[in-house]
Structure formats: C-alpha cells, structure tokens
Amino acid sequence: MNQTQSQSQGSGLAPNVAALLCYVCPILTGIIFLILEKENQKVRFHAWQALMFGVTSIVVQIGFSIxxxxxxxxxxxxxxILAILSPIVWLVFFVFWIVCMVxxxxxxxxxLPLLGDMAEKQAAKG
Incomplete structure (x- = not known):
C-alpha cells in the first residue's frame, strides 16, 4: 500500500478517517478539510458534501422556525402542524448525517439526494 492510499496528503490522516471527520461538525470540518486536502478527491467530495449538508440543514430548520x-x-x-413536522425533519437530517459518516x-x-452531485462537481474542480 503506498502513502496516498494509507494517508491523505494534507492532513496526514487515513482518507476514510479524514472523510468521516468532514461530517463531525459539517460546516467547520468541511471547510478545514477543503483547505487541508488539495489532492484527495474523495476527501474533498466528503468535505463539500458535509459543508453543503450543514448549510442546508441550518437553512431548513430556520425556515421551519420562521x-x-x-x-x-x-x-x-x-x-x-409545523411544530410536529420540525422534529421529524430534524430526525431525517440526523439519519442522513449518521449514514454519511458511516x-x-x-x-x-x-x-446525498440533490447535494451529492453538486459536491462531486465542486470536488472535481480541485
């Protein structure tokens, strides 16, 4: 196994660990790994997707509140009715968040639906 397979270039972490960490605090860690990982497309994809997911979940929850x-x-x-739907929407986001990390x-x-293709395009731009 060569070094690029066993660890990411920028962060020094294994790519799967770096990809997982992108989702821990999606907006913050997504930005951090976009800065650190200039070469690894897979980690950059997860960083973009995590960033988009974090922003989307915040916007949706604020929208529901308003x-x-x-x-x-x-x-x-x-x-x-919206007070009942809001926790259900939050639960859906939570499940997607866990699935993404795993x-x-x-x-x-x-x-992710809708966001995954956008993240893939952004990651490909380098």
Missing amino acids: LGAILGAIASFLGA KAYQGEQYK
Missing part, C-alpha cells in the same frame, strides 16, 4: 411563527400567528393549528468511514462515496 414559517411556524408566521403560520402560528395566522392559525394556531398550522403552527402546531459510508465515509467505509470508504464509500455516498451521494
């Missing part, structure tokens, strides 16, 4: 406040002011039952550690390039 929409819930507006709809709750109009009709309380609409706010209650797949990254296994060395797979698991692509």
Whole structure:
C-alpha cells in the first residue's frame, strides 16, 4: 500500500478517517478539510458534501422556525402542524448525517439526494 492510499496528503490522516471527520461538525470540518486536502478527491467530495449538508440543514430548520411563527400567528393549528413536522425533519437530517459518516468511514462515496452531485462537481474542480 503506498502513502496516498494509507494517508491523505494534507492532513496526514487515513482518507476514510479524514472523510468521516468532514461530517463531525459539517460546516467547520468541511471547510478545514477543503483547505487541508488539495489532492484527495474523495476527501474533498466528503468535505463539500458535509459543508453543503450543514448549510442546508441550518437553512431548513430556520425556515421551519420562521414559517411556524408566521403560520402560528395566522392559525394556531398550522403552527402546531409545523411544530410536529420540525422534529421529524430534524430526525431525517440526523439519519442522513449518521449514514454519511458511516459510508465515509467505509470508504464509500455516498451521494446525498440533490447535494451529492453538486459536491462531486465542486470536488472535481480541485
């Protein structure tokens, strides 16, 4: 096994460990590994996907909060419906987050719906 297979160039970590760490704190660690890993396409893919995933999850949760406040002011039952849906959406994001970490550690390039293709294009740009 050569050095590029056993450890990443920039971080000195094994590529699967670096890919996993991209998802630990998606926005922060995604940016860190984009800076550190200039060569490893797989780690860069996971860094981009983690970054996009982190931003998307925050935007969706903020959107749910704002929409819930507006709809709750109009009709309380609409706010209650969103209050029920919000934890379900959070749970879906949480499951995807765990799946991404497991797949990254296994060395797979698991692509999230919508975000995976964008991350792949960004990673290919280098």
